[in-house]
Amino acid sequence: MIVTSAGKSRSPARSPMKSEIVFDPNLNESDHFEGTRRKQHTPTTPAPQPSGLTRATQWTDDVEENYRFQTAGYRDLREYCHVQGVSDNEVSRWPHNGYVKMLLSRKGAFIYFNKERECLDKDLHKCKLFNYND
Numbered sequence: 001m002i003v004t005s006a007g008k009s010r011s012p013a014r015s016p017m018k019s020e021i022v023f024d025p026n027l028n029e030s031d032h033f034e035g036t037r038r039k040q041h042t043p044t045t046p047a048p049q050p051s052g053l054t055r056a057t058q059w060t061d062d063v064e065e066n067y068r069f070q071t072a073g074y075r076d077l078r079e080y081c082h083v084q085g086v087s088d089n090e091v092s093r094w095p096h097n098g099y100v101k102m103l104l105s106r107k108g109a110f111i112y113f114n115k116e117r118e119c120l121d122k123d124l125h126k127c128k129l130f131n132y133n134d
Helices: 031-033 061-071 077-086 119-127
Strands: 001-002 052-055 100-104 111-113 129-132
Touching: 052 100, 061 077, 061 119, 077 111
Parallel strands: none
Antiparallel strands: 052 129, 100 111
């Protein structure tokens, strides 16, 4: 037996009409949405704070790495790992050059990067390089 939104029962042989909402009394609301929601990591400690900042003046592999993380909304690898709850080796990278391949942005979208250089010379001044005391 199936219970409809109007509280009436009907036989399961008839399919529901388009405007009819069918409720399953054996299904809890939390069970219904469990597979569709992404579990998000909530950090318990504050992110490591940088002690200094410099701007990039010429392209290097470190500048490329920081540019990709900053495109996704993070300062650098340290902050990304802290916020996402992953370790350094869990970040998806291209095998031939080690550049970051894919990141989860702060907004929840996946950002995919090319195999080659993404930080153009005209964008070098936008890239920040953070220093840490430890």
